[in-house]
Amino acid sequence: MALLSGPWMHPDDPTIREFLAAALRKGGEPWPAAWDDPAARDAVGRAAIYHGIAGLLVDRCVVERTWPSPPAETLGREARAQAMWELRHRQLLADLLAEFQKRAIPSLLMKGTAVAYDLYETPATRSRGDTDLLVAAPDRPRAEALLGALGYAPGVLGGVNAAFALQQPWTLVLPDGGRHSIDLHWQVMNAPSLNGLLPFAECSAEARPLPRLSPEARAMGRVHLLLHTCLHRAMHCNTPYIVDGEAFHDSGRLIWSFDMHLLAEALDDGQWSQLCALASANGVARVCLEGLRAAQADIGTAVPAEVIRQLEQAAPGDRRSAYFVKSRSVARAWQDLRSVAGLRSKLRYGAARILPDPRFVRAKYPGMAGASLPMLYARRMLGVLLSRGKARQR
Incomplete structure (x- = not known):
């Protein structure tokens, strides 16, 4: 060493x-x-x-x-501390899922909670700060109303306004000060240009029950969940992961490799074939390949050679992987803008990106806590221009 x-x-x-x-x-x-x-x-x-x-x-x-x-x-x-948090979070989540079912709002668990209650021997060992819950876009208003009625408060939208948001955190603060958050999604990936990637209906058709969590709990199927874990991991090449107020652009957190390891171990031959077909059809074979290789290197995950071959063969034709793999923020914003239908909507979306929720820009620049809002928006625009300048120099 x-x-x-x-x-x-x-x-x-x-x-x-x-x-x-x-x-x-x-x-x-x-x-x-x-x-x-x-x-x-x-x-x-x-x-x-x-x-x-x-x-x-x-x-x-x-x-x-x-x-x-x-x-x-x-x-x-x-x-x-994780184990104590999990005891309370599990009960709150089970109660919430029962309410969703009672009101006929289909939902799917994603990311850490899904893997924790499917494949981890002890769910509390899968650390996380919230639970990601996916609903169909038309069910968003009812899901938000239910969360509000149960005492959850909406959090800051990420870089846009409510009209263009694709997910939002909701947090319940308990009398003892404990905090439990639900990250509500109505699209799997938080980008307009990734619309149609792993749609809710498709994921729901392949869903798995999670009886260790609750009778109502359902998660993405293991093939979809493994692909989504690869996508989520890669997104952090561009989207920071915040630890103690410090931003890390790092797709290499070991817990994600361990998630992929457990999911890969659970696949049979037919599911491996399904994964290759799903990654290729969605134009993300390269992202899937990089995730599996990371799990191989970090944890020693066994991935069939034929799977590697098929993903390598499909990767050059990917149409979406470039969004994930160390792309420039300006390029991603341009892709997102182009994907919004209609000139008026494009203008509204552009304005929402330039002037997002004030709480978002204040959280983005904690070192400028005393600055005025116009100053923070100017700082945001300067960052975009500098990013474009660096891209041109390359």
Whole structure:
């Protein structure tokens, strides 16, 4: 194990990341003697939490066997906190899904909660801060009304206004101060140009029950969920993941690799063929291929050679992968604008992107907390222009 270089500042440090990945692959990894100082121990603990794998490491007894304390003590506290949060979140979610069914609002669980209650031995070890719930677009108003009636408050829309939003967080604050959030989606991916990618009706037809969560709980089928996990992972090449107020453009969080690993392990030959066909038909074979290769490298996931061959063959013809894989923000905005139908709607969408919800721009620039709203909008426009300038220089 190589020595870490420089200050122990970033939880996405590649040397620490490889150490943690090896711990997941092997069911344990001896603590390097060269890291026996407080800064190193703290950095590894923070990195494990950033990668979302504290509960996994503790549950598999990796930490207690060979690691010093800290980080063993830090990760143990994090795992216990996750377990306590999960107990309450599971009950609230089960109650919510029962209300959705009572009002005939079909819904599907996505992302972390879906994998947690389908394939994780202990759902609480799949760390997450919310639950992602997908509904059909026509059911959005009824779903929002129900969440509001149950005490959930709507959160900040991401970069647009309500007319063009495709998802929105809703948060319930309990009397003890606990917070439980539902990220309500009415399109699988949060971009107008990705409309039609894994539509609700198709996902619903392939849905799986999640009896460990509740009788009403349904999730995306494993093929759709694996492809969506690959897409979600790749989206973070461009969309930041926020940790303690710091933005990371990082598609390499290990919890996503572990999700893909569990889903891939659960597929049979027919489902692998379905995955290849689904990725190719949706123009995202390259994104799917990169996700599977990440799981192979990080966790040692077994992927059939024929699957790799088919995805490699389909990738050059992708029509959507460029949106995900390290594209420029201006290029993505242009794709989204072009996908909006009608000149008037395009103008309204453009205005919504330039002047989004004030709460969004204040959250985007926390270092300018005292600035006026016009100043924040000007900062946003400057960022777009600088992005375009850098793109032209390449």
